Amino acid sequence: MSDPIMSKSQFKVWFLIPLIVFAGLLIMFFMRLGKPTEVVFDNALNRPVPSFDLPLLSDPSKNMTNADLPNTPFLINVWGSWCPTCIVEHPFLMQLHKQGVPLVGVNYKDEVENANGYLADGGDPFLFSVRDYSGSFAIDLGLTGAPETFVVDSKGNIRQHIIGEVAEENWQARIEPCVSLLTELGNKKADLDSPDTVKSIAEVCK
Amino acid sequence: MISTNFTGVVSTKRLIKQTLSMIILMFALIGFGATAQASIEVYEFDNPSQEAQYKGLIEEFRCPKCQNQNLAGSDSQISQDLKRKTYEMVMAGQSDAQIREYMYERYGDFISYKPPVRPSTWILWYFPPLILLLLVAGWLLRTKARDRKQVTTVQATEGTQQTATTHNSELDKVGANLSSEEAQKLKALLKEHSNKDLSNKE
Numbered sequence: 001m002s003d004p005i006m007s008k009s010q011f012k013v014w015f016l017i018p019l020i021v022f023a024g025l026l027i028m029f030f031m032r033l034g035k036p037t038e039v040v041f042d043n044a045l046n047r048p049v050p051s052f053d054l055p056l057l058s059d060p061s062k063n064m065t066n067a068d069l070p071n072t073p074f075l076i077n078v079w080g081s082w083c084p085t086c087i088v089e090h091p092f093l094m095q096l097h098k099q100g101v102p103l104v105g106v107n108y109k110d111e112v113e114n115a116n117g118y119l120a121d122g123g124d125p126f127l128f129s130v131r132d133y134s135g136s137f138a139i140d141l142g143l144t145g146a147p148e149t150f151v152v153d154s155k156g157n158i159r160q161h162i163i164g165e166v167a168e169e170n171w172q173a174r175i176e177p178c179v180s181l182l183t184e185l186g187n188k189k190a191d192l193d194s195p196d197t198v199k200s201i202a203e204v205c206k
Numbered sequence: 207m208i209s210t211n212f213t214g215v216v217s218t219k220r221l222i223k224q225t226l227s228m229i230i231l232m233f234a235l236i237g238f239g240a241t242a243q244a245s246i247e248v249y250e251f252d253n254p255s256q257e258a259q260y261k262g263l264i265e266e267f268r269c270p271k272c273q274n275q276n277l278a279g280s281d282s283q284i285s286q287d288l289k290r291k292t293y294e295m296v297m298a299g300q301s302d303a304q305i306r307e308y309m310y311e312r313y314g315d316f317i318s319y320k321p322p323v324r325p326s327t328w329i330l331w332y333f334p335p336l337i338l339l340l341l342v343a344g345w346l347l348r349t350k351a352r353d354r355k356q357v358t359t360v361q362a363t364e365g366t367q368q369t370a371t372t373h374n375s376e377l378d379k380v381g382a383n384l385s386s387e388e389a390q391k392l393k394a395l396l397k398e399h400s401n402k403d404l405s406n407k408e
Contacts, residue, residue: 038273039273039316041270041313041314041316041317042314043310043311043312043313043314044312109283109287134287135283135284135287136287136291138284138287139284139287139288139291139312140312141312142270142312142313142314143270143284144270144271144284145270145271145282145283145284146283
C-alpha cells in the first residue's frame, strides 16, 4: 500500500470492501432466518422404485417384487407399529384408502404380530404391505426414518418424497396435485421420461 | 466434652457409610454403562485394518435423520442400519470408494462429511487453493513492481543528498515535454515524495 501513485479515493474503496462483504452476509443470513435447515434427501427421485423381493406381511410365505406394484400412480408408505408418528397419520391414510388412493405399505423393522395387530386395530389402508425387517429396502429408498411416503408414477418411477407424516394439509398442498398430474399423464400415456415432462412433474411434485 | 466426641464418632460413621454407598452406586453405574455400551455395537473384525476402515467410514458418513451427527455418534434406527451395512460391506472386502459410491447412490453427496470430487463440486475443492494462488501471485507481482519503483526513488534521493542544485536542475529537466501546468504539478509531486522518502530514511 506504499504505492505513492495510489490516491486517497482508491484507499477508501479498499477499506469499504469488508463492509460490503459484511452487508452481503447480513442479507444472506437474514433471508434464511426461520427457514427449514434440514437438508432433504431426494436421491430416490426420478428413478424407478429400487428392486425388492420381500415377504408379504399378511402371508410371509409369499414374496412380492416390483412386478406386483400397481400400474397406476400410487403411494409407498413406510410404517412401523413402533413409530409414534405413524399412529398419528394412520387415520388419514384410512381416509385416503376410502377415497380410493392406492397405497402400498412397507412395514419397516417391525415384528409380524405387532404389525398385524396394528392393522387389525386401526384398519388396513394398504393394497398390501411388504416386510422390510432388516431395513435394507429402506436404505435403497434413501429413507431417513419412519414414516416416509413416496409418490410413484404409472411407470414405477419415484416422483415425490415426503419425510414425516401425511396429513390433510400437505396432502392438499403438495401430494394431491402431484398424484393427479401423474394420473393425468398416465391416462394420456405420455412419455414420462422426456425432459419436458420430467421438468413439469418436478415443478408440481416438489 | 464426651458428648461432642460422641457426635464426632457418629458423624464419622455416617460419613463412612455414605462414602461406601456412593462407591457401590458408582460401581453399579459403571457396570450398567458398560453393559449398555456393549449392547449397541458388537462387530468383530478379522484384522485391524478392517476395523480401521469401518471406523473411518462411520466417522465420515452423516446420519440422515440427525443431520449434524455422523454415523459413529448417532444411535438412530437408520444410523444403526447404515453402520451395519457399512460393516457388511467392509467384511465383504469392498473398498472405501465402493462403499462411498453405495451411500452416494442412495443418499446423495450430503451423506458424507467429505464431499466427492466431481465436476459439480470442483468449485468447492479447487476454488480456495485457486484464490490462494492468485493472491500470492498478485502479491508477488505487486512487491516486485514496488521494489523497482523504490530503487529509482532511492537513486533520486542519493542525488539530492549530494548536491541540492543538481537535484533542482534534474527536477527542472523532468517534464520538459509537458505543458507548463502539468510540469508544475509533476514537480510538486516528485518533491513531496522524495522528501517523504528522505524523512523516512532518517
